[in-house]
Amino acid sequence: MGQVMDILKEDVDRLFSYNTMQMVKILDKFLGILNNVLTLIILSYVVVYVFIIDKGYLEYEQAKGITLTHVHGDAVSQGTKGDMKYFSASEITYPGLENGNVMVATKIELLKQKRGVCLDFTMPCTSTEDCSDGVGAECTEEGFCKEPSWCPDGEGNHLADVFKVDTAGLSIWVKSGIQFMRLKPEKFFSFDMTAPKAEGHLEDGRNTFTVRDLLDACEPMVRYEEISELGAAIEVQFVWDCNVNKDKCIPHIQARRVDSIFDPNNIGFKFEYPHYTQKDKRELVTVRGIRLYIRSLGTGEMVSTAAIILKLSTGLTLLGLAPIIADLMMVRCFKGRSDIYFSRKFDLSEDFSEVFEKLEAEAAEKEGLEEPADEDEEAEIDEANWRRRMDEED
DSSP: OHHHHHHHHSOHHHHTOOOOOOOOOOOOHHHHHHHHHHHHHHHHIIIIIIIIISOTTEEEEEEEOEEEEEEEOOEEEEOTTSOEEEEOHHHHTOSOOSTTEEEEEEEEEEEEEEEEEEEEEEEEOSSGGGSOTTTTOEEOTTSEEEEEEEEESSTTOSSOEEEEOOOTTOEEEEEEEEOOTTTOTTOOEEOOOSSOOOSSOGGGTOOEEEHHHHHHTBSSOOOHHHHTTTOEEEEEEEEEEEETTSSOOOOEEEEEEOHHHHOTTSOSOEEEEEEESSSSEEEEEEEEEEEEEEEEEEEEEEEOHHHHHHHHHHHHHHTTHHHHHHHHHHHHTSTTTHHHHHHHHOOOOOOHHHHHHHHHHHHHHHHTOOOOOOHHHHHHHHHHHHHHHHHHHO
16 A cells, blocks of 8 residues: 555656657668668568569468269270170269269270189189189189189170270360358359350350360370370369459369379279179170369458558568668678777666675675675584574473
8 A cells, every 4th residue: 555655646757757769870871771772672572572472462261162064975986896886975974973073984895704613813823722712613724713703605705895985075064163151151153054065265154175175184284095095083173263352253274194193003094893684694894984083172362451451560560670680780790880880879888797796895894794604614503503402402
């Protein structure tokens, strides 16, 4: 309570006094030019790079969109055994898996099989122990197990009938769209989903592409003729970089081949599936083709007051570097004048440690105090006092 009263009795001007920094003005044109040049460089960085090149006035949001695909087209091919066969769009693009992903066959092998006892080329062996148990299997000289398996159906059917399908012109209608939920959830940017359009450019509303169009968009470009034999896995991205304040946004296509990246020793894409015609008969279908992984993603942008204030405050803070660098160069880099600059910039006080030692020595001499005992003497005195107290208690 007493402290509060003392504060209230203090002079109001002293109580609410204002402390200010003292500025030293150095009259030197070289220092002034150096400081102004550094300030101009920092301002140019903030204005040109942060706000113009890097668009620091924008707020961004990354998002994933939706993708649906519809395939149109068919093909006719002649097999290695001379048969002509028609392939519909459902056969060429089998199987249909996730939304947006498309499998386009380029080579189809048909092998007729029936149940029987024959060489199973999926069972290599060095002895009978490597074969299936309990079925009378044996390991042949060819290095494969002879056991109950799927065998060629009839004479001349041990080789598959191979059909090379020209699907480069197969049309894929892509329904792609994206929404930026944080910046503007009410806006939805998309292709025209009412009807396919295969002509023009993306700016013209094109939403249908051939297989060759998507391969040509790859970086580096992939030729259909080079991958039709072994197949390939292609990632296609429809990238929506949109200003959410506008009503229209046009995406661009990014594509690349991924099977040669993930496993360069086993490039291509293939799978097998059986087509059963009778209880003990089937047709083994081996398909090689182009697996298209089609995705929609993008980045939304919008002018943001918060982003502008943040970049401005950060940029203006950098202006404090100009006088710091000028001060360092002033006291270190100007030969013959650095000492003069130092004396004007810094006001050095006297060595207070020596002053305090002198004052303590004078006070000790005045009061007639002796020099304090060293640590060993103090320890002996403490021990003697302790023993005396123990004897008195006894």
